[in-house]
Amino acid sequence: MQPTSEHRVFVDANVLASPVPRTILYLSQPLSDFQLVFSPWVEREAERHQKAGHIPVSTLRQRFDWEFVPDADDFDGLVDTDPKDQPVLASAVEAKARYLVTANVRDFGEKDLAEHRMVAVHPGLFLAHHVSAQSYREVLEAVGEKRGREPRDPLSIHQQEISVHLPALFDAYRDLFGHATPDTSHGPPMLSFRGTRCVECYRVLREDLQRDPGLCQRCGADTARR
Amino acid sequence: MLARMSSLEITPESDDEWEQVIRRHLAAGERAHVTFERPSMTPAEMADSIGVSRATIQRRILAGEIRSERRGNRHRIPLHEVERFRHAYVREMATDLAADF
Numbered sequence: 001m002q003p004t005s006e007h008r009v010f011v012d013a014n015v016l017a018s019p020v021p022r023t024i025l026y027l028s029q030p031l032s033d034f035q036l037v038f039s040p041w042v043e044r045e046a047e048r049h050q051k052a053g054h055i056p057v058s059t060l061r062q063r064f065d066w067e068f069v070p071d072a073d074d075f076d077g078l079v080d081t082d083p084k085d086q087p088v089l090a091s092a093v094e095a096k097a098r099y100l101v102t103a104n105v106r107d108f109g110e111k112d113l114a115e116h117r118m119v120a121v122h123p124g125l126f127l128a129h130h131v132s133a134q135s136y137r138e139v140l141e142a143v144g145e146k147r148g149r150e151p152r153d154p155l156s157i158h159q160q161e162i163s164v165h166l167p168a169l170f171d172a173y174r175d176l177f178g179h180a181t182p183d184t185s186h187g188p189p190m191l192s193f194r195g196t197r198c199v200e201c202y203r204v205l206r207e208d209l210q211r212d213p214g215l216c217q218r219c220g221a222d223t224a225r226r
Numbered sequence: 227m228l229a230r231m232s233s234l235e236i237t238p239e240s241d242d243e244w245e246q247v248i249r250r251h252l253a254a255g256e257r258a259h260v261t262f263e264r265p266s267m268t269p270a271e272m273a274d275s276i277g278v279s280r281a282t283i284q285r286r287i288l289a290g291e292i293r294s295e296r297r298g299n300r301h302r303i304p305l306h307e308v309e310r311f312r313h314a315y316v317r318e319m320a321t322d323l324a325a326d327f
Contacts, residue, residue: 019326027319029277030312036277054326064319065278138313142320147327161327 007034007130007202010069010092012085012102013045016057020165021123024139025101026066028127031135034099037067039091069095080109092118098202101126105191119195119202124166125214128173129200129223136173155180168192237265266295266302276312286311 015021016038029036038046046057061068072090081089085107092100093116100108100120108120131139140154140162151157155177163170163182167189174180193214196205200219212220232251236244248258267275269283272292276283286292287301292311294301303311 019323023320023323023327026323027316030315051326055322060322063322065282067277067279138316139320142317143324143327145317146320146324148325 007099008095008097009034009036009099009101009126010088010095010097011036011038011042012088012100012104013038013042013049014103015101015123016042016046017049018103018165019054020161021103022057023143024127024162024166024169025123026060026064027139027142028131028135031138032130032132034130035067036101037069037095037097039069039071039087039095041071041087041091043068077115078109078112080111082107082109089113089116089118098197099126099199103189105189105194108194110194113195117197119193119197119199119214121195121199121214122168122189122192124162124168124170124189125192125199127166128168128171129215129219131169133173133176136169137176140177153177159183264295265305267305267308269294269301269303272303272308272311275308276315278315 011022011025015025025036043057043061050056060066069091071087072094075086075090078086078089085104088102089100089108089112098117098119100118101123102108102120103122105120105122108118112118113120127136137154140157144152144154144157147157151160158170158173158177159180160183163180164186167182170180170182174182193199195214197203198205198216198219199214200223201216203216203218205214205216212223215223234244234247251258269287270280273280273283283292283303284301287294287303292303293307294303296302
């Protein structure tokens with residue numbers, strides 16, 4: 001049995017608009033310990049950036065009952081977040097999310113994240129610490145079965161899509177499907193994590209005890225053992 | 227009438243000590259009442275566990291897509307059925323999500 005969702009996660013528009021991160025996040029949700037949410041403003045932004053011909057986010061939300069939370073109407077207190085992203089952070093705070101999953105971590109200010117005990121994290125790094133190997137395997141098998149074009153086998157999807165769009169997830173389960181070679185034509189995100197809480201367990205981070213960025217001492221040691 | 231002295235939950239994973247515990251209580255002059263139940267969830271618990279709304283679970287129960295048991299006027303979903311639906315739901319979402327993947 002899966003645990004009851006204890007981590008509420010706010011999804012940014014750039015993740016919702018991007019098919020690979022969105023698919024892996026939403027297929028992992030029923031198999032993991034997090035609950036994904038987003039707001040109407042984020043949905044509109046995502047649809048504005050979706051490629052022509054892709055299924056609109058609002059259609060997927062209604063079809064699969066994805067959780068919608070209200071837009072925040074007050075974000076005056078934010079001081080160092082990019083103004084265009086303030087509606088995202090304010091709505092995440094109002095939704096009582098712990099994590100804000102975004103492709104652009106740098107847009108969210110250190111002071112604002114610390115003030116609201118929020119973690120801004122790239123979807124690949126978030127998934128690397130919240131999805132088990134068994135669940136990741138199940139998700140890639142499901143995608144491979146339903147995908148209309150190549151590659152369809154989990155190893156190839158892992159190498160060609162996950163290594164590009166979710167590099168930290170690829171690294172976490174690098175050889176799960178056999179020897180894997182990443183697509184190195186794309187660089188990793190400039191910044192994957194910003195905040196004062198552990199990306200895995202949400203404990204307060206102590207900078208002097210961090211082995212890996214974003215991980216507390218205990219989770220860092222656990223990750224090293226895995 | 228007997229006052230309730232203590233309770234003991236036994237699952238398939240429990241070790242054999244439960245039998246000795248019961249015998250000790252019986253030897254002390256107490257009685258034991260045994261109730262067997264299949265582990266299950268309410269629709270709200272299942273919704274929270276899978277990440278959908280309670281209305282969705284209720285709708286799927288009414289449509290016959292989730293098998294439930296009635297206890298009074300409430301539905302209970304056996305854990306094995308929760309797990310079956312969880313994995314079926316991932317496959318169902320994958321049908322649409324993989325189209326743009």
